[in-house]
Amino acid sequence: MPKQxxxxxxxxxxxxxxxxxxxxxxxxxxxIYEEEAKQQALQQQEKVISILVAKKExxxxxPIEPDYVEKKSFSExxxxxDAVTSLDRIQGMVTIANILQNxxxxxxxxxxxxxxxxxxxxxxxxxxxxxxxxDSIAAVAGMVKPGDFVDVIVLIxxxxxxxxxxxxxxxxxxxxxxxxxxxxxxxxxxxxxxxxNRYVQEQPAEAKPQSPLITLSLTPREAGILAYIxxxxxxxxxxxxxxxxxxxxxxxxxxxxxxxxISPQQAEKPELPKPTGYVEVYRGLVKEKVPLRx
Numbered sequence: 677m678p679k680q681x682x683x684x685x686x687x688x689x690x691x692x693x694x695x696x697x698x699x700x701x702x703x704x705x706x707x708i709y710e711e712e713a714k715q716q717a718l719q720q721q722e723k724v725i726s727i728l729v730a731k732k733e734x735x736x737x738x739p740i741e742p743d744y745v746e747k748k749s750f751s752e753x754x755x756x757x758d759a760v761t762s763l764d765r766i767q768g769m770v771t772i773a774n775i776l777q778n779x780x781x782x783x784x785x786x787x788x789x790x791x792x793x794x795x796x797x798x799x800x801x802x803x804x805x806x807x808x809x810x811d812s813i814a815a816v817a818g819m820v821k822p823g824d825f826v827d828v829i830v831l832i833x834x835x836x837x838x839x840x841x842x843x844x845x846x847x848x849x850x851x852x853x854x855x856x857x858x859x860x861x862x863x864x865x866x867x868x869x870x871x872x873n874r875y876v877q878e879q880p881a882e883a884k885p886q887s888p889l890i891t892l893s894l895t896p897r898e899a900g901i902l903a904y905i906x907x908x909x910x911x912x913x914x915x916x917x918x919x920x921x922x923x924x925x926x927x928x929x930x931x932x933x934x935x936x937x938i939s940p941q942q943a944e945k946p947e948l949p950k951p952t953g954y955v956e957v958y959r960g961l962v963k964e965k966v967p968l969r970x
Contacts, residue, residue: 723752727759728766728781739770745781757921758782765801798865799893805859806899807891808906810913820890822860825916828853828892828902832909849929852905853898855921860891 728745738744742763760766760781769786788797799805820826829851836846859865890913894902905911927933 724749725752725755727755727761730775730777730779732777734771734775736771736773740766758784795860795865798859803893804896804899805891806894806902807889808911809888810890810911820858822858822865824858825855827914828856829912830905830909851926854923857893859893862889
């Protein structure tokens, strides 16, 4: 009888151990399944963008018609910044290069026809045309043309308070905007033919002085900032290569950063220890406080 009871107890213990092991294994498999489901959900949540692609090959010089394009969805990481997402954005534009079947429609291959040379027509949807007055030096020696892309920097003087409480004026060079399209120079705008051929057109026999008025394409907020800056500071335009649309980190240039650039080692001055007290020193009738440092 005792042996039967012992066998029964051992069997019960083994059954409990087996049940616990099975439960632990099932919990582990459940955690693995939940982790895999979570990863799949994250992948499915990846942002998708619908852009226009060509239904068939579109030859250069063809107007964009609704029957020529269709919308397809792509991962955000595979869509370039110049991809067109809406047909309204390119209404009235023509192709300046062949677009192959299933190729994304990009704004760089489109332009307005020669007849549509008004400033309103060439201003991209969602942006604003704002005109600034610059001299020949500020406009890269008068070499800026409609359709070029420039960076906008400003030279501004700001008040600076010195340690003794006095104020002085210091100059700063601030990179304001990058990769901004020039819509017009004076009364000259650019359309499809102008964008395609602006680098190969014959120059006139006599160079005419360039207009000091240059019109840029900016967002509404950027246009407001430029309007304010144009009344407070000097504006300079930096010409870009048409193939270069890289956005560089913005850095303000001052006298201190200039010295650091010219002589980095001399610019790194050791910090003086904080004063532990002050001693009053009389120089004639003038009293001065001289800091004491360890």
